[in-house]
Amino acid sequence: MMGGRWGEGLRELRRYPSALMGLAIIAALVAISFYTVVAIPYSEALAQWRGGEVWQRNPVNAAPVWLDRLAGGGAPRTQVVTSAEAEVEESAFTGGRRLRIPLAFDYEAEQFPSELTLFLHARGHDQRPFVRLLWQTPDGREVPLGGYRIGAEERISLSQDRALERRLGGLVPHIGLLAEPGMTAERAAEAAPSVLPGRYTLLMDVLLFDEAARVDAELVLYGRVHGLAGTDHQRRDLSLALLWGTPVALAFGLLAAVGTTVTTLVIAAVGVWYRGWVDATIQRLTEVNMILPILPILVMVGTLYSTSIWLMLGVVVVLGIFSASIKMYRAMLLPIREAPYIEAARAYGASNARIVLRYLIPRILPVLIPTFVTLIPTFVFLEASLAVLGLGDPLLPTWGKVLNDAQSQSALYNGYYYWVVSPAVLLMLTGLGFAMLGFALDRVFNPRLRSL
């Protein structure tokens, strides 16, 4: 009988386009979650999100690529020029070698890069090598960039070279070095400097005091766009957080919803079945719980103990056990208690536990399903709310934490709208997906609404 009712309900669900759309959204989110968990293992995601070395080749606060496409394009992507591809001229002298490494590249984008950095790797040298840099533009100008004594891992931030900036007429190096000739800061104030397209070369003149050890160089012209989701202030690729945020959000929402509804339902059923002091205790506990404000308690737990997402989940479930919905379930269960089939069960000698679990609870499950589905987004947003308050999980990347980062870096004020919009859209999609399905289910399974 039960199976027939479920099947009928599902068949009826097909009549609601909103339910199908909600299902499609949920299916897409679940698919993303599976892909993410398989493609980026948990430990790797945590390690990467901690930041540092991994993201060194990413620009800071770059917009997503698609955003640039929508705006007409022209923003450069990150370009990496390595010495491995360059034709190196080598000449020996007593006590060392001299290398001429031309790092040549074509620059065609309409906008300037966001940063210019030279990474040098010189391992295994007894005496530190010396390098002299020369910038050659397509129209034949040459700008000396100075000399450096380099260590094993050297990072030369050309963009932050103040002396070079002064020599370029007050223009930041990543603009000045690539701009059309004759451009200075005063003139840039009147008309924005434009890129001189063509083939640039960074000529490296390296003196090595070692017979065998190598020098490798990478010139990184950081772009203004990056990947599908852009990057944040720590150069981290936001797509990692957006991807990993999906399984975290779904798991949190689902577990919290299951945890609270199932325990609440069982407790309500137990109270109704046993009556007397059991019921009275449950009722009083529910009233106490109504007085406790849930969000402040979560904030307290987060500030005082730990912000681990699993602890938060536990607290949410514990606080949700004696929630106000106990009263609702109780009202539904009370008439069922007196139903003839329960009496029949008692007559054949069914135990109390059997009656509660097998006869009382299954009867109101259909009515519960919609509530359960609409409850999921509430918890997804609760997690995001906590993260926005700065109480997100310390390790896991989640949507709420991206929003919190954006907020603390004044993303809106600085115009990095993508930083706020993409996690917000994902949150909204999750909310809408479950809510649309839940509302349709409500109309299918709730007998009083069926005719409406």
Added chain:
Amino acid sequence: MSRKSGASAIQRPARRGRLRDLRRLLAYTLKRLLALFVTVLVGVYLTIVIANMGGQVDELRRVQIRSEAAEAVRADPAFQDMPAEERNALIERQVALEVERLRLDEPFAVRSVDYLQQAMRLDLGRAEQMHSDRGSRAVYDIIVERLPATLLLFGTANLLVFFTSVFVALWLSRRYGSALDRSVVALAPTSAAPGWFYGIFLILVFAFVTPLLPPGGMVAVPPPEASWEYAASVARHMLLPVAAMFLSQIFISIYSWRTFFLIHSSEDYVEMARAKGLPSHTIERRYILRPTLSPIVTSFLLMLIGLWSGAIILEQVFNWPGLGSLLFRAIGYRDTPVIIGAVVIFAYLLAATVFVLDILYALLDPRVRLEGGPS
């Protein structure tokens, strides 16, 4: 049943019936009062324990007192050339004084009971770290200072949502199945997102993409002198948060009231009234609104309570100087008297509301009176 016997011709049993009703109502009231009092007591005690981490906050506080005292002594030029032992003794003395002032030398169990009875007497005490903008350390002053801002913002938004949704829902339930009705049903799922979430979008669009309205705060800086200019500035700052709350609640609210009214307007007695040919506004007032009055009153009262607690995140997002952000700051400072004060007042208000509702139900609903109330 007492009604039935009381209705039998003679007046005396009727009066006796009413007396019995009154006695029952009184007993019921007392029972409810006692239950609610115990409820508040337990709830407040739990909050005290949680806010003190079961006494663990004391350790943190002691460490903080020590470092502050050491810092103060070290920074004071008057103690510069004091020998080390003497300086340490001085630090110890100051720590002991502060520990005694905060009564950290007593066990937490003793203090928690003390806190509880103070809280129940609404003696909210003094804050440990925070002070009101006027400089008062009394928790009462701190809370009262923030109250108007929260009441103004959330009162406006919730009253707007409540009355708009009830009236629109009543109107829609008459036009059941129309395009407008269907679109409200379709839009109801958008309420899955909370107010602060819409707030972010509204700030993005109306404060940054098209800078029409301020992104946060309550009044322009510096505050305008003239009172009407001040009010105008506050109104401008309120527009976005109120819109955010309105957007996030209005559709679900209309949807649920509409469903509620539809269920009640398909009752037999309404059909009957319709069949009698009564005008639709009479049906609405007498046959739909009156029996649904108690749920409407309930949700109105509960909404009034909800007002008081404000919303931590919405206030944070809009930088609104209300109770929510006060509570958030208090938790950050581990200023337990302020946290407990806020929760105590909330608990009392909620208990008072539940009590009023209980009495109202007992008066409105004869079933409650007869069975001794919903236990």
